[in-house]
Amino acid sequence: MKGRKFDAIMDYLCYTDKQTEQSVKFYKNFTKQYFYISSCAVYNTQVAEGSLLNEESPKVLPVWKYSVDKWASEQKLEALFKDTDVKYTIIRPCVTYGDTRIPYGISPQYGYHWTLCARILADKPIIRWNGGINKCNMTRVEDFAVGVVGLIGNDLAYNQAFNVCGDETPTFNDVLDTLSEIIGHKAITVDLTSDFYAKEFPSRSGEILGGRSIDSINSNSKIKSVVPKFKQTIFLKEGIEKTINAYKTHNYQHGIDWKYDADTDRIIKKWCEKQGLNANQYNLQFVDYLGNATFEDKMTYWLAKYSNNILVRVISLGLQSVSKILQKTRCK
Secondary structure, eight states: OTTOOBSOEEEOSOOSHHHHHHHHHHHGGGBSEEEEEOOGGGBOTTTTTTSOBOTTSOBOOTTOHHHHHHHHHHHHHHHHHTTSSOEEEEEEOSEEEOSSOOOOSSOOOTTOTHHHHHHHHTTOOEEEEGGGOOBBOEEEHHHHHHHHHTTTTOGGGTTEEEEOOOSOOOBHHHHHHHHHHHHTSOOOEEEEOHHHHHHHOGGGHHHIIIIITSOBOBOOHHHHHHOTTOOOOSOHHHHHHHHHHHHHHTTTTTOOOHHHHHHHHHHHHHHHHHHTOOGGGSOOSOOOTTSOOOHHHHHHHHHHHTTTSHHHHHHHHHHHHHHHHHHHHHHO
8 A cells, every 4th residue: 555545545444433533544545535425324313303414414323323423433534634635525324225135124144135035936035014114215236326426526525425326215115025026925024023023133232223224314405416426326126126137137136144043033933832823833943945045043042042941051052162173273
């Protein structure tokens, strides 16, 4: 990097203020403009409930750690660039999706989103919360890129924040309906309360309660005023079709997220028991969707589905210990 200078450096990797501080201290020496990819999740959607969120809307709802950390990073960024010649630009996307992501609220890992399609095709239910009515801006990466690139070297972008999101604000029901239409099979859904879902899925609880259970409808007027070329050209059906085609033409990419699949089955089964419903009406079993599941895949599913069982927890901890020992042995 010595002796090099870049028009822009874009930070897509930092999530906390500490990470951001380390990144800025290094990279500011090599650029004229530093872009930080934040999120529309920094807005306090409860305070501004029902209103269109612009860049000056209240911050932050202290429920989802991701939101809190992104806002802290923005504040750290501004402080670090104060009294310097380097300019910063903050980008706030909403739900941005591409060839690896289906824009459903609580989804598998990126690259494993065929799991949603596989469940639908196998008549396994998809979890909904709040009846699937929550809305947010959903934008394909191709449109997002036009907005971001238009801010590079743009004087009007210096030391400013921008919502970079499209006009369309579908519900999660719209996503499931569109997905069902594209793959030719109707999605079966099971409705849970957000509180129950969050309790049973603790690794995603903040996201459920502080993000996906609240409407996030964000204004894009500011980015349009600074980058006139920016507009939404790819809407939900075409966008999801592109994603599905990418999965089909790339061997379903990384395959099935077996832990997500098992967690979904486990949570639905427990909900049925709580509500006095017959869980046997749903296909809550291991299904080899792609016909290539390994023994390890089956173990991953089994350990996640029965993670509340004490014996399974002991086995899981034992396997984790063995894995760590093997890793240390390989390193030596």
